[in-house]
Amino acid sequence: MVFAIALFLTIFILPQVDHLKGAKPLGQEMGRVIQPHQKIAVYEVGNRPSLVLHSPKPVQFLESKAELTKFLMRREGYLFTTVSEYEKIKKSLPRGTKILDKKGDLLVIYRP
Numbered sequence: 001m002v003f004a005i006a007l008f009l010t011i012f013i014l015p016q017v018d019h020l021k022g023a024k025p026l027g028q029e030m031g032r033v034i035q036p037h038q039k040i041a042v043y044e045v046g047n048r049p050s051l052v053l054h055s056p057k058p059v060q061f062l063e064s065k066a067e068l069t070k071f072l073m074r075r076e077g078y079l080f081t082t083v084s085e086y087e088k089i090k091k092s093l094p095r096g097t098k099i100l101d102k103k104g105d106l107l108v109i110y111r112p
Helices: 002-018 023-033 049-054 065-073 083-092
Strands: 039-043 059-062 077-082 098-103 106-110
Touching: 023 077, 023 098, 023 106, 039 065, 059 065, 065 077, 065 083, 077 083, 083 106
Parallel strands: 039 059, 039 077
Antiparallel strands: 077 106, 098 106
């Protein structure tokens, strides 16, 4: 019985909610645009191991707004955050910060 439920969830339910998760498609998008010298960072994304799993490079975890600002000011690469966190910080981001893409409740920002 447990096997039948697991199979049903895997085949029918998970594909229905997969589009709500953003880590995999955003990681694939970054894999297409990221340059060898650029880094990937995350800020206030909660417990999301899929960001590390689907990232084309090792992920740097930023612990403060100061680290986030420094990362973007130096144009070090791309940064994952949540839509709700972005709404809180967008007015304090460095001028020229852009959104690369948004999927589900995640987005990627950078400064060209």
